Amino acid sequence: MGLCRNDGWTSVVKELIENAIDARASKVKISINGGGKSSIIVEDDGIGMSEEDLKLAVLPHTTSKIETFDDIFNLTTFGFRGEAIASIAAVSKMKIESSDTDDGTGHGIEVIGGIVGESFPTAKTKGTRVIVMDLFFNVPARRKFLSSVAVESRMVTEIIEKFILSSNVSIEYIRDGEGIYNVAKSSTLEDRIKIIFGDQNLIKVEEQMGGMKIYGYVSAPDVGRQNRLNEVTFVNGRYVKSPFLLKAIETGYAQHLKKGEFPTAIIFIEIPPQVVDVNVHPQKLEVKFSDQSRVFGSIASVVKHALASPSVFQIPVERAPYFEDKGSSLKAYEKPDKMIREKFSQNFDFDFDRIPERSGQKVEREKLSQTHPLGILNGRYLISYGQNALYITDIHAAHERILFDKIKTQSILSQKLMNPVKVDLTQVQKDIFEDHKAEISSFGFEYKDGNLFSVPSIKGVDDWAALFVSTIENFRISFAKDPKEEFFADVACKMAVKTGEKISDVEINQLLSDLDKLEVWSCPHGRPLVYSIEFDRLDRYFGRD
C-alpha cells in the first residue's frame, strides 16, 4: 500500500476495500463517522480470517523499516505491499473482527498505535469487519495534514465511486449514519455509471485493438461537459489518473466536441501486465505504457468507432465557413444572413474596390466602432471593415466578455421561481453544495431537497438546473480557478446573444464600441473575440504587392 504524506482516510478506505474484494466479498459496506476523523468501518462477507491469519495480518512483514513514528513521518510513503493493515494500525486505533466459518463465531484483535493486543473470541458472521479510529492520533504532525472533514469525506466518496464502477460487488456507503450509496451486486456497469454520473445517453464501447481490450461507455457526441470530471479510466481493473488516457479518449471525439468541452467516458483497458507500469506513483494511480503511441492511437480509434456506429444519432458537424488568407473562402460570403441582408442592404453590395488603399504603415488595432459592418456570417460572425483590415467578430464571445466585465462588479439579486425546478445532484455535488452553501446562496440560488426555489435575477437563462450544477462544479477542489469568476463567466455566457439570434444594428454598434473599451480581446473562457485579415495580407495573397 502507500499512504502518502497528504493522504488520509482516502488511502485507508482504498486499502480496506481492496482487501475486502481480494477476500472475494460479494458485499462491502463502508461507514465513515465524524467525517472519518473519528472512525472508518469497512465490513465484508468474504472468506474471513482464522485466528492465526488475524494475528499475522496486523504484523508488519519488515518491522525494521518503521521503527519510530518519526520514521513514518519522514517517509513519503510508508507501508509496503502486504502491510496495509499493519501500517494503518501503527497510526490509529484499529479493531478487526473476522470469521472464516459459517457457525457465527470468530475472532477479534485490537491494535492501538501499533501495539497489538491479545486476540479474543467474538460472535461474527463469515467475513471481516475492520474499524479504524482516530487516524494519526499518535502522529500529530500527520494529523495536521489531514484536510478538512468536508474535503476528506468528499475524497472518500470519490474513491468509493471508483470501486462502484470497477467492481461487480455490492457496495453500501454510509456517512454519519446517512446512506449515500447502496449498489446491488447485480447492477451492471451502465447502472453503476448512472448511479454516479446521473442518467444520460451512453454509447457502449468494446473492441480489441493494439493488443488491448478496450471497453466501457462514452457519452453521445453532442453532449459536452465543461470539465473532465466525468472521464474515468481503469487499467487492468485499477483506477488510474491519466491525462494521457483522457486525451486519447477526447481525440476519439475529434470535432464532435467544441474546444473546452469534455465527454463522459468510463473506459476500461485490459492490457498484458508486462507492457504497463502502474507503480510509478506511490498511490498507484498513475500509469505508463511501454508503447504510449500505440495505446493512444488504439483508444482514440476505438472511441471514434463507437461514436460512428449506426446506433448513434449523429448531429452533422457543420463547419462554419470562414475567411482565411489561404484558399478562396469568399464563397462563404455568398449566403449572408437574410436579416442582415436587409439591415445592411446599403453596405451589402460589397465590393473590394471600396476597401481603402493600403495605408503602408504597420497595422495597428483600429477602433472597431469606426469600422463598417457588412453583415453577419453564419448567424455568428460579424463582418466589418476598416482602414486596414477586414474584421470578423465572434458576436457571442464578444458579448460574453462585455457582460462579464460588467456584471462581475455587481452583486446578484435573487428571484423566486414560480415553479421550483427539480435538480438531481450527484452525491459529490450535494456535498459541495453543502460545503459552500453560503457562497452559492449569495449568487441567488436557493436549493432544498432536490428543488431550486430561487435563482439569480438575471435574464436570458433558460436552463437554471444547468447553471446551478455548473456553479457547484466550479467549487470542486480540483479547480484552481476562482469559482466566483467562473460563475460570472457562466452567467455572461447564458446572457450573451446566441448564434442566429436577432441583433439590431444599434446593438451591433454598441457591441463594437464596447469592444473598443476592452483590455482583453478574449472571452471569459479564453476564446478569441476578433479575427482580422489585414488588407496587405490580401494583397500578398492575390499577388498585388
Ligand SMILES: Nc1ncnc2c1ncn2[C@@H]1O[C@H](COP(=O)(O)OP(=O)(O)O)[C@@H](O)[C@H]1O
Ligand atoms: N477483509 C479481509 N478479509 C480477509 N482477509 C483479509 C482482509 N483484510 C486483510 N486480510 C488478510 O490480511 C493480510 C494483510 O493485509 P494487507 O496488510 O492489506 O496486505 P495485502 O493485502 O497486501 O496482503 C492479507 O493478505 C489477508 O490475508
Ligand SMILES: [Mg+2]
Ligand atoms: Mg491489502
